[in-house]
Amino acid sequence: xxxxxxxxxxxxxxxxxxxxxxxxxxxxxxxxxxxxxxxxxxxxxxxxxxxxxxxxxxxxxxxxxxxxxxxxxxxxxxxxxxxxxxxxxxxxxxxxxxxxxxxxxxxxxxxxxxxxxxxxxxxxxxxxxxxxxxxxxxxxxxxxxxxxxxxxxxxxxxxxxxxxxxxxxxxxxxxxxxxxxxxxxxxxxxxxxxxxxxxxxxxxxxxxxxxxxxxxxxxxxxxxxxxxxxxxxxxxxxxxxxxxxxxxxxxxxx
Amino acid sequence: xxxxxxxxxxxxxxxxxxxxxxxxxxxxxxxxxxxxxxxxxxxxxxxxxxxxxxxxxxxxxxxxxxxxxxxxxx
Ligand SMILES: Cc1ncc(C[n+]2csc(CCOP(=O)(O)OP(=O)(O)O)c2C)c(N)n1
Ligand code: SF4
Ligand code: SF4
Ligand code: SF4
Ligand SMILES: [Mg+2]
Numbered sequence: 643x644x645x646x647x648x649x650x651x652x653x654x655x656x657x658x659x660x661x662x663x664x665x666x667x668x669x670x671x672x673x674x675x676x677x678x679x680x681x682x683x684x685x686x687x688x689x690x691x692x693x694x695x696x697x698x699x700x701x702x703x704x705x706x707x708x709x710x711x712x713x714x715x716x717x718x719x720x721x722x723x724x725x726x727x728x729x730x731x732x733x734x735x736x737x738x739x740x741x742x743x744x745x746x747x748x749x750x751x752x753x754x755x756x757x758x759x760x761x762x763x764x765x766x767x768x769x770x771x772x773x774x775x776x777x778x779x780x781x782x783x784x785x786x787x788x789x790x791x792x793x794x795x796x797x798x799x800x801x802x803x804x805x806x807x808x809x810x811x812x813x814x815x816x817x818x819x820x821x822x823x824x825x826x827x828x829x830x831x832x833x834x835x836x837x838x839x840x841x842x843x844x845x846x847x848x849x850x851x852x853x854x855x856x857x858x859x860x861x862x863x864x865x866x867x868x869x870x871x872x873x874x875x876x877x878x879x880x881x882x883x884x885x886x887x888x889x890x891x892x893x894x895x896x
Numbered sequence: 897x898x899x900x901x902x903x904x905x906x907x908x909x910x911x912x913x914x915x916x917x918x919x920x921x922x923x924x925x926x927x928x929x930x931x932x933x934x935x936x937x938x939x940x941x942x943x944x945x946x947x948x949x950x951x952x953x954x955x956x957x958x959x960x961x962x963x964x965x966x967x968x969x970x
Contacts, residue, residue: 648902648964656950658959667958671936672913676957832919832951872913
């Protein structure tokens with residue numbers, strides 16, 4: 643059969659990058675964390691910097707990121723990844739350093755570390771996975787939860803009068819002189835995932851030039867926390883998350 | 897004519913999320929009635945219309961799919 647001839651090494655166009663280990667991801671079916679990991683790993687692979695990259699893992703669903711990225715990794719206390727990354731980058735300025743953080747990690751308990759690292763213009767990449775919820779601990783409301791959005795701690799929907807408005811960390815850090823490149827992307831479609839990869843690659847290249855903090859938000863889904871199928875969660879994300887968290891570059895270096 | 901492609905699916909690591917099915921422009925993929933050892937209905941090819949665009953593999957959160965595409969004719 644003709645098809646069998648197509649499957650041969652010279653025709654290979656896409657396979658899992660070796661910068662990801664072969665461990666089976668523990669994420670729920672359809673969760674964007676897996677695709678986000680892979681886009682970042684592909685960038686490390688293509689830039690040939692696997693041996694010079696150091697990642698800092700958060701607390702949250704991606705706490706086990708160090709099992710999956712085949713680069714040097716350090717686990718940080720909840721929200722403290724930018725402080726840990728600061729220490730790593732300052733002692734080893736020639737390394738490529740990134741943090742990988744959820745919205746509970748980055749925009750709640752770690753708000754201070756995030757803002758101050760960006761304000762100091764620390765020379766590393768912050769990858770921010772915003773799924774509007776505390777996924778790991780059972781779908782509690784996060785600072786990023788949308789107005790009216792139900793979570794286990796806002797069962798009637800987020801009431802902004804008593805619970806505050808969703809925090810737009812990405813717009814906030816873009817205001818700080820220390821940040822160099824600030825963008826908001828997603829990984830739920832092939833086109834969006836490829837755009838995210840291009841953004842992550844740019845960010846790593848700017849890091850080489852010591853231009854300041856690069857901040858890549860990835861608006862992502864949490865099918866389990868949102869209590870939806872993966873397909874429903876991606877549609878819901880487009881219809882509800884993107885109007886509040888619009889995709890695109892917010893700050894690009896001149 | 898579009899070049900022909902093909903995919904190899906690692907059914908043991910598939911979680912049946914269907915994200916790849918939505919992403920395929922040629923309806924090549926569908927869920928099997930069978931389940932893998934973890935109990936997930938896994939993805940399989942249902943026709944030979946694959947063009948090797950890799951859309952399915954790019955969005956698969958679990959890196960289940962490997963993609964091949966025939967070379968351009970000289
Ligand atoms: C100091 C501390 N406080 C609270 C917790 C409980 N906790 C674990 S993960 C988490 C929130 C994770 O949410 P997010 O960062 O959005 O990650 P996601 O799971 O959604 O990817 C919380 C509050 C903790 N582990 N440590
Ligand atoms: S709880 Fe949500 S964020 Fe965590 S792995 Fe499951 S779908 Fe992903
Ligand atoms: S490579 Fe493209 S055409 Fe082939 S199965 Fe995947 S998405 Fe469909
Ligand atoms: S996207 Fe990946 S894990 Fe999900 S159904 Fe397709 S092959 Fe399986
Ligand atoms: Mg979250």
